[in-house]
Amino acid sequence: MWNEKIEKMSREEIRALQSERLVAQVKRMYEKVDLFRQRMDEKGLKPSDIKGVEDLSKLPFSYKSDLRDYYPYGLFAEPMSKIVRVHASSGTTGKQIVVGYTENDLGMWSECVARMLTEIGADNNSFVQVSYGYGLFTGGLGAHDGATKIGATVIPISTGNTKRQIQTMIDFGTTVLCCTPSYALYLGEEIEAMGVKDQLKLKAGIFGAEPWTEDMRKAIEDKLNIKAYDIYGLSEIMGPGVACECKEQAGMHVWEDMFIPEIIDPDTCEVLPEGASGELVFTTLTKEGFPLIRYRTRDICSLNYEPCKCGRNHVRMRKPSGRSDDMLIIRGVNVFPSQIEEVLIKVSEGDITPNYQIIVDRVNNNDTLDVNVEMSETMFTDEIEAVEKVEKKITEMLRSTLGIGAKVHLVNPKSITRSEGKAKRVIDNRKLH
Amino acid sequence: MNIKQLSIFVENKPGRAYAIAEALSNNNINLSALSIADTSEYGIMRVIVDDPEKAKKILQEAGVMVKITDVIAIPMDNSPGSLTKILKILTDADISVRYMYAFVNEHKGGAVLVTKTGNNDMAVAELSKFGISTLDNDNLF
Numbered sequence: 001m002w003n004e005k006i007e008k009m010s011r012e013e014i015r016a017l018q019s020e021r022l023v024a025q026v027k028r029m030y031e032k033v034d035l036f037r038q039r040m041d042e043k044g045l046k047p048s049d050i051k052g053v054e055d056l057s058k059l060p061f062s063y064k065s066d067l068r069d070y071y072p073y074g075l076f077a078e079p080m081s082k083i084v085r086v087h088a089s090s091g092t093t094g095k096q097i098v099v100g101y102t103e104n105d106l107g108m109w110s111e112c113v114a115r116m117l118t119e120i121g122a123d124n125n126s127f128v129q130v131s132y133g134y135g136l137f138t139g140g141l142g143a144h145d146g147a148t149k150i151g152a153t154v155i156p157i158s159t160g161n162t163k164r165q166i167q168t169m170i171d172f173g174t175t176v177l178c179c180t181p182s183y184a185l186y187l188g189e190e191i192e193a194m195g196v197k198d199q200l201k202l203k204a205g206i207f208g209a210e211p212w213t214e215d216m217r218k219a220i221e222d223k224l225n226i227k228a229y230d231i232y233g234l235s236e237i238m239g240p241g242v243a244c245e246c247k248e249q250a251g252m253h254v255w256e257d258m259f260i261p262e263i264i265d266p267d268t269c270e271v272l273p274e275g276a277s278g279e280l281v282f283t284t285l286t287k288e289g290f291p292l293i294r295y296r297t298r299d300i301c302s303l304n305y306e307p308c309k310c311g312r313n314h315v316r317m318r319k320p321s322g323r324s325d326d327m328l329i330i331r332g333v334n335v336f337p338s339q340i341e342e343v344l345i346k347v348s349e350g351d352i353t354p355n356y357q358i359i360v361d362r363v364n365n366n367d368t369l370d371v372n373v374e375m376s377e378t379m380f381t382d383e384i385e386a387v388e389k390v391e392k393k394i395t396e397m398l399r400s401t402l403g404i405g406a407k408v409h410l411v412n413p414k415s416i417t418r419s420e421g422k423a424k425r426v427i428d429n430r431k432l433h
Numbered sequence: 434m435n436i437k438q439l440s441i442f443v444e445n446k447p448g449r450a451y452a453i454a455e456a457l458s459n460n461n462i463n464l465s466a467l468s469i470a471d472t473s474e475y476g477i478m479r480v481i482v483d484d485p486e487k488a489k490k491i492l493q494e495a496g497v498m499v500k501i502t503d504v505i506a507i508p509m510d511n512s513p514g515s516l517t518k519i520l521k522i523l524t525d526a527d528i529s530v531r532y533m534y535a536f537v538n539e540h541k542g543g544a545v546l547v548t549k550t551g552n553n554d555m556a557v558a559e560l561s562k563f564g565i566s567t568l569d570n571d572n573l574f
């Protein structure tokens with residue numbers, strides 16, 4: 001194990017550490033984050049009311065909309081002079097959300113990833129190919145820093161150019177691959193087609209940032225001749241590595257020295273009993289730059305507190321089975337239907353927003369996004385060039401708003417099926433759960 | 434003189450154009466000219482009918498996106514060079530042609546050129562200088 005002392009803690013030790021850290025975090029945030037202090041005051045709570053994890057459920061929730069309302073730096077708990085990096089991801093509207101990290105935060109993040117890499121057999125002799133996107137997205141740099149921490153040789157190839165990815169695996173002797181599961185499957189198929197499977201030294205892969213099934217895991221393991229491990233994270237809480245699978249492949253261990261997970265009923269907001277399925281909520285215990293208390297992830301899953309055969313007692317979360325909101329994960333990117341609606345509102349220039357429908361599918365292991373838009377008075381003219389211009393404008397605005405490409409189809413008015421007068425906004429034909 | 438053209442959005446799906454033509458003929462709308470400009474996914478059908486307002490209503494009720502557009506209809510005799518002559522007049526006057534199509538008008542015994550220009554009123558005025566009088570919706574049928 002990378003950090004045996006922490007990773008092998010008993011439930012009692014974990015709980016004691018969490019209590020100590022929670023009390024300190026609440027006190028710190030009450031002093032430094034205006035929104036948190038306001039919400040505590042509204043509830044009539046003082047930091048001294050929080051004496052340990054048993055008081056967690058008294059604390060106010062935080063929401064993704066907070067990140068939009070206090071964009072960009074309004075929720076940071078350290079001055080910008082202490083912030084050494086920012087990452088960003090999609091918000092529910094056109095505006096992205098931004099998070100910040102102190103040097104210590106980056107250290108804790110790489111610690112999480114280092115624990116996972118060590119668990120799956122990687123060490124300073126490993127070659128870790130990071131085929132996640134590098135940039136504001138947390139995937140690339142998150143895996144990169146973790147691999148650096150264990151002393152592995154990092155191959156920071158980022159996404160794209162499949163032939164070069166495969167040639168690099170062969171030439172550089174890649175042993176661990178990090179990318180999205182759908183891309184892993186695609187790579188596996190290309191490798192089969194090229195007939196170079198026996199030239200690979202791959203042993204394991206860490207795949208995350210999008211939902212995937214056990215069938216996909218089997219297919220990836222078979223095609224790449226590796227063990228495929230799941231990783232979970234979200235930029236608001238840290239990035240990939242908040243929870244990681246161990247060799248048992250039986251749920252992802254949440255690193256409870258840094259995060260407290262809770263499962264709540266998304267409607268009543270009550271904490272649910274152990275093992276129940278509900279919305280996952282996270283509290284960060286060690287984050288300095290951008291700490292959050294009881295953050296509503298909107299992911300639906302359950303927690304398993306049974307000791308794991310791997311020797312760890314850190315709680316295991318099941319793969320999320322869905323969302324309590326309408327967020328879609330397409331090619332690893334978070335997409336909200338409201339972002340698409342916002343583009344159409346802009347295009348219709350104050351007139352009635354046209355009806356639309358989002359169709360997501362997976363073709364050859366690649367997510368596809370199609371947006372059907374009903375033709376409206378403002379968009380239609382008698383000249384084909386003008387209509388094509390509108391179509392192109394929507395396509396370009398969607399690309400810049402969502403960060404991924406969408407195929408736009410202009411369709412007849414009232415042709416999108418409505419049930420009870422309301423158009424069904426999203427059709428997801430992928431079978432991911 | 435401008436005439437009224439129906440501009441209709443048509444998805445490139447089997448039967449869409451037929452459904453539009455059928456809706457019009459079922460309501461005794463007389464259709465005298467038709468052209469389609471299209472991309473791989475959709476097209477714009479442009480038609481000249483005897484009662485554009487009524488036709489528009491019928492199509493709207495059938496869930497079709499339709500607009501009425503002003504175009505000009507120019508009679509052409511059957512002599513060679515009549516199209517060239519019209520285009521030269523417009524070009525010399527620096528009037529752009531957005532689109533054009535032609536049809537044979539049986540009753541009047543000649544062809545009719547339908548066009549939308551950058552400035553229809555100016556086009557009508559220029560053509561009349563050369564003795565060409567444009568048609569209106571009534572004398573097309």
Ligand SMILES: [Zn+2]
Nearest residue numbers: 246248308310
């Ligand atoms: Zn385990």
